[in-house]
């Protein structure tokens with residue numbers, strides 16, 4: 014094992030941003046989706062030029078791909094917090110998609126290059142890793158190594174020019190496997206894949222840390238001294254190597270001996286601080302009052318269709334419930350809310366900064382918020398759409414009106430957690446949820462015509478025949494209810510094996526679902542669901558649960574296995590854990606003299622967990638008591654005040670003051686508004702004002718989804734004229750089909766047209782009239798990057814029917830005029846476009862026969878010498894007037910052949926204009942033929958001239 018892992022020298026990576034940028038410019042076409050994920054410079058990212066002036070450079074790193082985290086709020090929030098520290102520059106880095114990993118390592122490109130700056134990670138002062146879930150940790154060694162960063166803290170600390178590697182995020186309290194290896198394993202002084210961990214919430218701690226690093230750096234302090242200065246000054250600051258973890262190294266094969274003895278054979282026996290200045294245990298950072306800290310407002314608009322125009326506002330943090338399996342519940346207590354007035358300020362800022370039309374109320378359960386109803390009302394008034402995600406069945410069952418409100422605001426799919434298949438198992442999971450409550454909530458949902466209901470279930474491994482019978486009876490009741498109410502709802506049950514997370518009552522429990530694949534239980538639940546006409550899904554495999562559980566329960570002795578998996582064996586976690594990987598990990602364990610039983614067995618009250626040097630705010634004693642309740646299938650009511658429940662404090666210790674406790678147990682949700690009020694808003698929203706925006710997109714944005722520019726235009730308008738913010742609803746269309754972009758096929762730049770939809774009211778009409786806007790175009794333009802606003806047209810009506818689109822295509826230099834002529838001729842022939850070939854003034858013209866024009870996909874084409882401006886890349890350009898049926902990708906493939914992806918992605922295609930049919934039969938003043946098109950948007954023809962003569966005479970220039 015040892016020889017396989019050490020020593021590992023960092024991969025030899027390019028060290029200058031110029032080299033990395035040059036490589037990107039020349040090779041982006043090789044990368045997934047034409048390298049958009051590494052393009053950078055999204056709106057709300059920092060100007061790359063500021064990198065050089067910054068006092069401190071902070072690279073926010075993800076262990077997952079750009080696409081996978083595009084809807085996540087964590088990394089943009091980290092950047093937003095960091096930017097509040099004066100002199101700090103931020104950039105982002107992501108795990109490359111599968112195909113790109115090999116390409117980048119072969120080219121010596123650091124995997125964690127800054128997307129906007131193209132700076133290598135070693136050019137930054139701090140790498141802040143945002144870690145959302147345990148399996149992501151599998152990618153850390155590889156990302157460090159192939160970013161040119163030494164793997165271990167002891168090596169990194171010797172080099173002032175290597176950045177600090179710190180880690181935070183939702184999963185930061187479960188990182189023991191990163192902090193080895195340990196000397197006793199024979200790995201010498203090597204330790205620590207990260208330098209420090211931020212436990213808990215980062216709103217204050219990130220700033221505290223960056224301030225100390227900034228000062229330390231300017232004072233020329235050693236890295237070790239800077240980290241030392243953080244103790245006691247940075248909330249939740251955990252420097253793992255400052256704690257000694259001592260193990261009993263004898264391994265025995267009788268796991269039952271370990272239960273309840275307080276010591277484990279071959280296990281961790283003691284944790285102690287090594288330095289007097291460190292806290293022990295480290296208290297997790299909690300932001301008790303959410304109002305003074307900002308939720309995400311200025312997150313980048315990522316180049317991902319799924320996230321464009323959609324943003325999340327965190328309305329509350331923590332959850333008041335005590336589900337025994339839920340890490341969030343125990344690590345993020347107590348429950349806290351952001352006030353409506355702060356949320357409205359945040360909404361306004363986020364809407365303008367990110368061009369939002371949809372806002373998601375981000376919380377563990379939105380239906381616990383005190384000001385839920387006024388919030389829904391005001392958000393619905395302000396936004397095109399409001400997305401409500403997680404809600405509790407029990408609260409829903411007591412609030413029929415909320416179901417009605419959800420229906421009015423257009424929510425047609427609902428997801429809720431039922432978790433245990435029987436009341437007994439729900440008590441084990443401390444779900445506080447009866448069958449009657451679920452049934453009642455379903456009744457309300459069916460009554461209101463919900464389209465889809467997704468119910469989450471957990472396979473605990475404890476299911477018995479009575480549990481299955483109860484579930485079968487319940488499924489039948491639901492089925493009968495559906496029929497009785499004549500509901501067409503699509504019902505999906507999604508089953509996941511139980512994960513026993515650290516810092517929860519179930520940390521003591523035997524990890525049944527990891528010890529054995531509980532396939533039989535899944536099959537029985539599936540059978541019952543299907544028998545009653547409901548869909549069934551399994552959302553995680555046994556292998557995934559096994560490895561998640563091992564990494565979570567694992568201690569510092571597992572670090573060599575993590576490195577072996579990631580670097581020696583080259584495994585990268587994207588979405589799947591294979592059987593082979595599980596087999597490999599079993600080998601790693603054996604080689605290290607460790608056993609999975611050691612980690613998966615039941616643990617006693619005094620068991621020393623590898624995370625005992627961390628205090629998430631709830632005592633181990635309380636967790637043990639709760640565990641006792643769970644295994645006796647007993648539960649207590651959670652502490653949030655609600656109708657007909659006398660809530661009581663359970664004494665978990667999370668609330669900072671008695672006042673906070675009182676607030677929770679006397680909590681109420683404000684009275685709902687009158688139904689008429691929301692109906693009035695719904696009615697008002699039907700009255701729309703459509704603003705047409707004609708834009709010219711630069712070539713640099715040609716690969717981004719077309720919707721992106723519409724949203725960026727809305728953003729520019731709202732930032733320049735804040736008075737319009739309350740009226741903006743959505744960016745509805747661009748002039749061609751959105752469907753085409755789903756295949757990421759529209760690589761054109763040039764003219765495009767969007768409809769921005771606003772509420773039509775006196776004020777918005779005043780603000781959005783043509784005269785007012787034309788005076789402000791230059792100001793609006795300042796907020797546009799990569800595109801230019803050519804024209805605003807207020808109250809434009811429907812998008813007119815486009816008859817013809819005029820393209821200019823610049824082919825790469827190696828394509829000669831004769832080659833292009835031949836390929837174009839073949840394409841026209843294959844598409845039955847009858848034409849005549851003419852040579853005119855140095856141009857080759859494909860003149861389409863007039864009587865065949867009606868059904869042709871191409872109306873006209875000409876090849877001419879490229880202008881000076883285009884000459885560096887192209888010798889010849891092609892003008893084409895095509896119908897809407899023309900498919901650019903197919904045409905390019907016909908020109909280049911299927912294999913020539915580089916040319917297909919790199920060809921510069923400019924849309925010069927959109928034209929409609931000319932109904933008036935006017936004749937061209939030059940050739941006297943009838944002019945068949947008239948300008949809609951873009952380049953006009955010469956006066957009284959047809960398209961052909963306009964090009965011939967340079968009115969539309971080459």
Ligand code: SF4
Nearest residue numbers: 332334336339342377
């Ligand atoms: S309701 Fe339960 S599962 Fe949901 S967030 Fe709260 S504690 Fe977790």
Ligand code: SF4
Nearest residue numbers: 652662663664665668
């Ligand atoms: S201290 Fe009491 S009121 Fe506060 S979260 Fe814990 S149980 Fe609830």
